[in-house]
Amino acid sequence: MSGLRILVGCKRVIDYAVKVRVRPDKLGVVTEGVKHSMNPFDEIAVEEAVRLKEKKLASEIIVASCGPQQNQETLRTALAMGADKAIHVLVEDKDYSNLQPIHVSKLLAKIAAEEKVDIVLLGKQAIDDDCNQTGQMLAAILDWPQGTFASKVVKKDGSLDVTREVDGGLETINIKLPAVITTDLRLNEPRYATLPNIMKAKKKPLTTKKPSDYGVEIKSSHQVLSVEDPPTREAGQKVESVDLLVAKLKEAGFMKS
Amino acid sequence: MAQLVKKIVTSKILLNKGKYCLYKCDGRFLGDSWVAGSCIDPSLGLNDDQKNIQSLAIDFARNELQPNMKKWDEEEFFPVEAMRKAASLGFGAVYCSEKFGGSGMSRLDTSIIFEALAQGCTSTTAYISIHNMCAWMIDEFGNEAQRGRWIPQLASMEKFASYCLTEPNNGSDAANLTLSAKRDGDHYILNGSKTFISGGGESDIYVLMCRTGEKGPKGISCIVIEKGTPGLDFGKKEKKVGWNSQPTRAVILEDCRVPVSHLIGQPGDGFKIAMKGLNGGRTNIASCSLGAAQACLEISRDYLKIRKQFNQPLENFQYLQFLLAEMATKVTASRLMVRQAAQALDEDWPEKVALCSMAKYFATEECFNVCNHAVQIHGGYGYLKDYPVQQHMRDCRVHQILEGTNEIMRLLVSRDILLEGQRKYS
Numbered sequence: 001m002s003g004l005r006i007l008v009g010c011k012r013v014i015d016y017a018v019k020v021r022v023r024p025d026k027l028g029v030v031t032e033g034v035k036h037s038m039n040p041f042d043e044i045a046v047e048e049a050v051r052l053k054e055k056k057l058a059s060e061i062i063v064a065s066c067g068p069q070q071n072q073e074t075l076r077t078a079l080a081m082g083a084d085k086a087i088h089v090l091v092e093d094k095d096y097s098n099l100q101p102i103h104v105s106k107l108l109a110k111i112a113a114e115e116k117v118d119i120v121l122l123g124k125q126a127i128d129d130d131c132n133q134t135g136q137m138l139a140a141i142l143d144w145p146q147g148t149f150a151s152k153v154v155k156k157d158g159s160l161d162v163t164r165e166v167d168g169g170l171e172t173i174n175i176k177l178p179a180v181i182t183t184d185l186r187l188n189e190p191r192y193a194t195l196p197n198i199m200k201a202k203k204k205p206l207t208t209k210k211p212s213d214y215g216v217e218i219k220s221s222h223q224v225l226s227v228e229d230p231p232t233r234e235a236g237q238k239v240e241s242v243d244l245l246v247a248k249l250k251e252a253g254f255m256k257s
Numbered sequence: 258m259a260q261l262v263k264k265i266v267t268s269k270i271l272l273n274k275g276k277y278c279l280y281k282c283d284g285r286f287l288g289d290s291w292v293a294g295s296c297i298d299p300s301l302g303l304n305d306d307q308k309n310i311q312s313l314a315i316d317f318a319r320n321e322l323q324p325n326m327k328k329w330d331e332e333e334f335f336p337v338e339a340m341r342k343a344a345s346l347g348f349g350a351v352y353c354s355e356k357f358g359g360s361g362m363s364r365l366d367t368s369i370i371f372e373a374l375a376q377g378c379t380s381t382t383a384y385i386s387i388h389n390m391c392a393w394m395i396d397e398f399g400n401e402a403q404r405g406r407w408i409p410q411l412a413s414m415e416k417f418a419s420y421c422l423t424e425p426n427n428g429s430d431a432a433n434l435t436l437s438a439k440r441d442g443d444h445y446i447l448n449g450s451k452t453f454i455s456g457g458g459e460s461d462i463y464v465l466m467c468r469t470g471e472k473g474p475k476g477i478s479c480i481v482i483e484k485g486t487p488g489l490d491f492g493k494k495e496k497k498v499g500w501n502s503q504p505t506r507a508v509i510l511e512d513c514r515v516p517v518s519h520l521i522g523q524p525g526d527g528f529k530i531a532m533k534g535l536n537g538g539r540t541n542i543a544s545c546s547l548g549a550a551q552a553c554l555e556i557s558r559d560y561l562k563i564r565k566q567f568n569q570p571l572e573n574f575q576y577l578q579f580l581l582a583e584m585a586t587k588v589t590a591s592r593l594m595v596r597q598a599a600q601a602l603d604e605d606w607p608e609k610v611a612l613c614s615m616a617k618y619f620a621t622e623e624c625f626n627v628c629n630h631a632v633q634i635h636g637g638y639g640y641l642k643d644y645p646v647q648q649h650m651r652d653c654r655v656h657q658i659l660e661g662t663n664e665i666m667r668l669l670v671s672r673d674i675l676l677e678g679q680r681k682y683s
Contacts, residue, residue, distance in 0.1 A: 017319075019291075033294020037312075076309060192317060195347030195360040198309050 003059025004118040004155075004177070006049045008083065009108055010042040010065045012074040013128040026226050028097070029128075038074045041123025043081075044183040047190040048153060049121050050082035057155050060084050062115050066104050068093050072206065079201035080193035086206040087111060091218060095211075098220035103211070105137035110214035112142060117178065119160075124149055124182040135182035145175035149184040287319040287376050292555060297585045299372060299551060299592065310366055314373030317343060322377025329378065329502035330648055333494075335459050336381055336502060337417075343374070343385060344414035351389055352537065353396040357408035364537060364599035368544040372592075375548025379652035382548065384503040386541035387455050391418035391464040394534040395481065398522040407462060407481065416461035420538070421451040421508055422531050429665050431466075432474040432528060436510065438467040443517045445469070445480065447488070447510040453659070457506030458491040460484065465508070466531050469524045477527035481519045488513030499651030532610075536602060538660045539613045543595045543620035546656045549649040550588045550624035553631035556646055557581065560635055577634065584627045591620035607680065611673035618666035621656040628653055 014020060015035040023030050038046075052058040063078040065071040066089040075086040089107050091099055112120050120142075125132035139146035147153070147162030154161040156174065163172045165184050193201075211218055239245045249255045292298050300308050321339050329336055343349070351367045353359025362370075367389070374382040392411040396404055410416040427434045436449030447467055454463075463482045470476035482489055492507030522530055558581065561572040571577050598616035601609040628650035632639035639646050657663045673680070 018293075035293040073305070073309070076305070077312075080309070192346050193309075193313055194345065195310065195313070195351070195362060196355075198306070198313065199361075202306065 004052065004057060005116060006052065006058050006061050007108065007112050007115060007117040007120045008042070008045050008049050008061060008063045008078065009104070009120070009122045009134065010046065010063055010071075010074050010078050011039040011123070011126045011128075012036050012065065012067055012071045013039045013126055016040060016127055022227055022229055026228060027224055028227050036070065036073075038077055039123050039126045039128075041125065041127075041183050041185070043123075043190040044185070044187050045121040045123050045181075046078045046081050046083060047188045048181075048183060049119075050191070051188065052119075052155070053082065058119075062087060062111075062117065064089065064108060064111050066099060066107055066211075067091050068096055075206055076198075076201050077193065079204045079206070080198045081191060082197070083204070085204055088206060088208045089214070090208050090210055095218045097224075098218050100220060100222075101131050101133035101137055102221075103216055103218050105134050105141055106216045107211060107214050108134070108138050109141040110216070112138075112178075119178065120144075120180045122180065122182045124184050135180050139180040142178075142180070144178050144180050146180045146182070147173060147175050148182040150181050151184050151186045153181060153187070287315055287323060287552070287555075291558075297551070297554060297588065299369075299547075302596075303369065307366060307369055310362070311369045311373050313346065314348075314370045315376070317346060317348075318374045318377025318382075322374060322381060326378035326381075326502075326645065326648060327642070329381065330499075330652075331501075331642070333501045333504070335504055337414075340381065340385060340388075340417075341414045344412065348374070348385060349388065349414045350392040350396070350408060350412035353389075353392050353408055353412065357396065357404045358412035359392070359396060359408060360412075364540060364602040365596060367537075368540055368547075368595055368599040371541050371544040372547040372551065372595075375545040376552040377548075378502060379545055379549040379649055380500045380502040383500060383542060383545045383652070383656070384455055386538070386545060387420055388414070388418045390534050390538040390541065391420050391462065393537060394420075394464055394479070394530055395521060397533070398479070398526065398530050402518070403481070403521065411462065417456055417459060418462040418464060419454050419456040419460035419508070420534065421454050421463050421465040423451060423453050425450060425452050425507075429662055431531070432477070433472070434466060434468060434477065436465070436467045438469045438478065438480065438515075440469070440517070441514075444514045445517060445520070447480075447482070447513040447515060449510055450492075451508040452492075453495070453505055454508045455500070455503050455505055457504060457508050458494065459504050463489075463508060464521070464534075466527045469527075474528035475525050477531070478524045479521040479527040479530045480515055481521060482510075482513065482515050486513055486515065498654065499648070500655055535660055536610060536613045539617035539666075540595055540599045540602065542656050542660045543591070543598075543617045543624075546621045546624035546653045547588065547592055547595060549653040550584075550591070550627040553628045553646050553649050554581075554584055554588055556644075557584070557631045557634045564636075571634075580630060580634070584630055587623040587627055591616075591623050595620050608673070611670050614661070614666040614669040617661065618657070618663035618670075621653065622663060625650065625653050625657060 015037045018035050021030045049061045053061055061083040062085055063075055063083040064087040065075050072088055075088055079086055122135045135148055149165045150162050151165050152163035159174050159176045160179055161172055161174050163170050300311055347360040350359035351362045355361035371382055371386050395407050411418055422431055424434050438445040438447045461484045465480055465482055466477050467480055468476050469478040488511050490509045495505040561577055562570055564571045594616040598612045601612045631646040632650055635644060635646055638644050
């Protein structure tokens, strides 16, 4: 059996180190002029795909991203890390605010079918909306098994052993290929691109498509009413005795009097 | 025991004295402050490729250099592992040709890279830039055998390199250096010493300028000596104000026999090779100053928002607003000069020597001033080694002295302006 074909989804998000500000119209956060980068969990997904290719288990890595023109930066980074080709589903700025995991999962499903992939690797969630939905929805649409919150992936014959990080600890499941995997933090540590790879990435193919090419309409099913800062943290209080603590908790309504 | 108590008491006082004082001085990430989209964004004017390269360098600096810069300075530790990791990304021989393992980047790309890395650790980046300069000299002027032998080792930093020009009695007066190399069959016998050699004692490969012929620049040749060659010895490790993550030693040669095959170029080419190497070295060092200043600028910006006196954050005081604006303008002006000088080297402008000299002295002076202002802005805290601004200041102070003193830079610039008749460009 020749190597696996892998599709990796990448999202361009506000860089994790940036202090996020709420927009004056309170309908979102400020993104203009703010540093963006690839979602950290997606970096882990790209890294895992590249490692599978280095182990000669995978033969081709396709990266895809849905969003405005700037998403091409993210795709170039993935190509520089070792992906072979990139697909950019261009979603104009005005539609981007309506783009939801349901749309992304439909788009990725179509791409996965077109590219005849064996594995779809996604980050477990994006650090901007923390939805944690795309992987699961995608698996449902494709009717493929899913291994989410993966901290270890081992290829077996026609299947994958996926170790998942769950509340109770670690759970290892065996899922048949083709499958959807979403990556968790401890799966691997992504490599830096190298200067030669950044230069090579320029020559790798990047095709631009539209959502309509895949028959997906970006129409939102919900409306954001407001986005606000979390309440500012107040100082705590120190008390001298347990009795005082209980009294204060009762006062604040956290305990039945 | 008393000392331990004193330590605990002191840190408690610090913690209480200002809720703002022990703000994330160690935990701050590069680019944390609102740089993107502002007038001090170092990616302004760059194309997509250059931005990608800059991103890579910033990430590396943020993850590998910045967390360690204080420790490396304190312990005078030469971070071999971290530098080899940088080399694995292509930072070991950035502007050497790809033929023997260099990264084949332009001088402008190089400036962008070193400016980004220097934000993480100015001292280590400065050494990496010296290593790069030596690699380029071999790549540019060496023959195929020499390039094939040394460039792969230098590109991966399997071996480290040092640039040896300055002598105890010949600094600015480099053209009259005295370290002698006498031909003996298929060897040269070298006698003399070099001072202030960055990497001295640790480096494996010494690119050394020696006198093989007549007095003056035309009698100087460039030769490569490997560590371990009998007759090659080193002085004591110097104690410096900054640049502590790289050792500085005298390099001493006593009847040291070096094969003629190690001569780079022809006898008499040495001074020209040294000066051409330094053109790039000057934009590199200036780029390191830019990085130090950019870091100090961002750190100061953050500090002005947090520190309060007289019931308001320091950012409300007009003097400090103006000071920050002046610092920002100095950095931006320096950056433009350095990047244009790099472009002049890439495109081989006739005026490149004078432009590199201008950029070097202007950037190193102004950026040191920016770092110095940053220390002042931080008040007493600026003077503590807990805070990085003092280290950036100490590290970039020497940039005004080496790779050609800023006084010599002025000489080169004025010479270019005052010259009558045919300009002789080197």
